[in-house]
Amino acid sequence: MARPVNPQRSAARREAIVLAAAELFGVNGFEQTTTAQIAKAAGISPGGVFYYFEDKRAVFRAIFQRDLPMSKALVAAALDRDDPFDAVLHVVDQLAEDVMNPLAAGLLVELVRQAGRDPELTRVVHENTTIITDGLAVLLRRCQAADLIDSSLEPGEAAQWIQSIIDGAYLNADPDRDPRPMLRRIVRGFLLSGNDGDTHV
Amino acid sequence: MARPVNPQRSAARREAIVLAAAELFGVNGFEQTTTAQIAKAAGISPGGVFYYFEDKRAVFRAIFQRDLPMSKALVAAALDRDDPFDAVLHVVDQLAEDVMNPLAAGLLVELVRQAGRDPELTRVVHENTTIITDGLAVLLRRCQAADLIDSSLEPGEAAQWIQSIIDGAYLNADPDRDPRPMLRRIVRGFLLSGNDGDTHV
DNA sequence: GTCTATACAACGATAGAC
């Protein structure tokens, strides 16, 4: 990639494109969003997107590359907490933070769809998921060591399921209802309940 | 709609189109699938789809209209069971039956995406969801009456969350791993765990 | 009634202007 003469302005334009694209992709979907729409929303001319990005899919990927640092910070902060069980629920809360934002829900669906098709994107998604899964798994192991949750759960697997539960919440999002209390409850029930079932009430 | 001269053949063709389309939509997505591809897979000529369906979206809707009777049967059978708690877990099992089928997972994602865009389709989805939700809610009320699950759960809401959890499983499907044992476990934990202990943040 | 050849529109991407 050749370095632009005016890096600041260039970076700002890129950012504008990514933000405009995120909104359009989230609302209308990837295929239904045209590069011309993105360009217009970003205040540049129809073909201008292709100066800043290799192609349309690269714009889409850029959206999700943006929140990779956020995932890392989220996990790092959680690992610093004293109570690992609290930390897990805190991560759940944070991951579900955007459920009520319809844009985020739309983007998640779009992400799942496109991830199966674009290997580059798959890599980005996988990296992000791994950060969260690994972080959660560490926390779950700590919980088990402190005898706070069911010891028969395989931490890595349980971590994936927690993410899966949150994904479900994104899919069935209702903008008017905060899903986090119920999500905490479900995750708590999941982690506490033994595998044999009816011991807990 | 004019009735075809040869209803049987006509119905068979329609069915062939729907089946071919389901596969293509599930694998490649709605927009990435062309009507020509569908026609070819169904063994008719490029424009032929439009004789049997009003437009491309009508083909997509037809896929999901097909399994409306199945939902009804599923719920009816569950309501006939003696133990309502077993019945709930049985419904969960049935709903998750296709998680390991990649086609079904692809179609679910596609469905969520398109449902927000096509009002007709929204209606179909809503009808299907309502059947399940209402059925589950009845079962949950029975469970509460028999003191089998936490009485503080609002049945309708809990039913929606159960479906949400299953949707999450579809999203994160792994073709090599049967998700049902873990799903049962999560749902059981959810229904049994009390609402207290919510002191966590 | 059934199906096909084709019109028309729209999109992503580029060649080259500034």
Next chain:
DNA sequence: GTCTATCGTTGTATAGAC
């Protein structure tokens, strides 16, 4: 280095053939 006018391709849907 930055951006715009434009092109080739492709896809839906239809007008009309059989």
